[in-house]
Amino acid sequence: MSQFLRPNIRSMVGYTPGEQPQDSGFVKLNTNENPYPPSPRALEAMAEVLHSDRLRKYPDPLGTAFRKTAGKLFGVDPDSILIGNGSDDILTIVTRAFVPEGGLIVSPTPSYLLYATLADIQGARFEGVPFTSDWQLPKPWPKPNAHLTLVANPNSPTGTIVNNVSLERLANELHGPLIVDEAYADFADANATELTRLPNVIVTRTLSKSYSLAGLRFGFAIATPTLIRELVKVKDSYNCDALSLVGAQAALEDQDYLKQTRAKIIATRQRMTGSLQSLGFHVLPSQANFVWATRTDCPVKPIFEELKKRRILVRYMNYPGHGDGLRISVGSDAEIDRLLEEMMGIVQ
Secondary structure (H helix, E strand, O other): HHHOOOHHHHHHHOOOOOOOOOOOEEOOOOOOOOOOOOOOHHHHHHHHHHOOOHOOOOOOOHHHHHHHHHHHOOOOOOHHHEEEHHHHHHHHHHHHHHHHOOEEEEEOOOOOOHHHHHHHOOOOOOEEEOOOOOOOOOOOOOOOOOEEEEEOOOOOOOOOOOHHHHHHHHHOOOOOOEEEEEEOOHHOOOOOOOHHHHHOOEEEEOOOOOOOOOOOOOEEEEEHHHHHHHHHHHOOOOOOOOHHHHHHHHHOOOOOHHHHHHHHHHHHHHHHHHHHOOOOOOHHHHHHHHEEEEEOOOOOOOHHHHHHHOOEEEEEEOOOEEEEEEEOOOOOOOHHHHHHHHHHHOOO
């Protein structure tokens, strides 16, 4: 049957998600999951759905109640919001909407590896524009004619951030849309929501990281209502189920809980950064719920492999021209204590 596939599908490698171990006992710091449980209000809202008749009915295709809650929280028109099955679904929707076969997708590099995969699926080209040495955008932007430009902000794997002045300058240079992928924005000091007043800017968000709902799969986009109306045509009719819609809405309504867990993660991130530095790692200042740790005195892949032997999973990444490193999620204090204890035995 493979001979019937589109040639670009046969030739592509495909995106490789972080390892999900099938047995227990691992300290899992490789996929940037939140170490704390979801908001109790979100769990209660989903439990109510399970004990109602709502699962036998189709969900609201537009997520009206969620969009009202999100609109109030972010100070935007609810019609400015598009719901998705995780923010990766939103990225797929915008790729399908904007990028023709043979088109061009551009992103700073190194960054989220899925962007290149989306180009492959679409039969488009992907080009990376290297960050500057201080992890900012080059000026002027060298690829203004791309059909789609994506900026992960905070960036993965580095955790670094580009300020809104630079993002607005980029948006004004482009001849196409700018997607600001804010999967980790709740852990940062700033976000780009206010830039969605520009006609070519789309901000994407996920509830997987800061709201501890990675297993639920829910994300959304913010853009002008005119643009959202067009993107609704592209998404699957019922791309978000009844459980995710009510869970996501309740999670957004519980901002006090978010502030509590966010404060814990940022405190652990700071402690973890200092401890890794004391063990000889170079760690960039992070605005996300992970850190990017590199070394100049020895390769880091053996460290990754030794940690796995000791049942601690982190993410090893190697970017041609930029070197390799370990992206380490901020876990609970107990998990980070275990990581640091084992790391000490490996590198010293």
